[in-house]
Amino acid sequence: MITLYFTNIEVAIEKLTSIRDRLLTVRNSYEALENNIKGNVDIENRMVRMGIIPRHRAINIQSATFNISIHLAPHYSWLFNKLNENLAFINFIINEIDKVISYLQSINARGASVALFIDYVNKRTKLVIMP
Known part of the structure; x- marks a missing residue:
């Protein structure tokens, strides 16, 4: 659960925008990492379909000039x-x-304090605006 408290609505909008931008950066990094490992995931899935139990293995290939370990x-x-x-x-x-920012931008009472509770496990969000 994420719990955030802001002294007024202006600060809340500013800080939430900053948090959102950082999360977008993290999401883009995760997506890049995910794209990099997709090929290896496909190879593992093929191994499982062939009946090979995937586990750590070392395969040694020997030739006349050198040895290769995979x-x-x-x-x-x-x-x-x-x-x-x-x-x-x-x-x-x-x-x-994004929903909270758009809602806060439509509120006229700019001096009110804001508390935000995001429960990402149960998929619930609570926004409390205090005068």
Whole structure:
């Protein structure tokens, strides 16, 4: 749960915009990382369909001139799923912040204090405006 308290509506709009921009940066980084590991996730899925149980393996290829060691670490599917979960939470929080900002911009009482509660697990948001 995220709990934020602001002294007035102007500060709330400014700070929430700043938080939203930072979250957008994090989301873009997560999406870039997700795109980088998609190929490895596909390889792991193919291995599972072929009946190979993915686990850490070292494959050694020997030739006359040199040896090649290939390490397979099948953690990409797990990491991909965790990134998707975190992206869902980040997207929810960004959407809720957008809703709150648009609502706060329409309020005339600029001197009121604002408390914001975002429960991203239960998908609930509470906005309390105090005179």
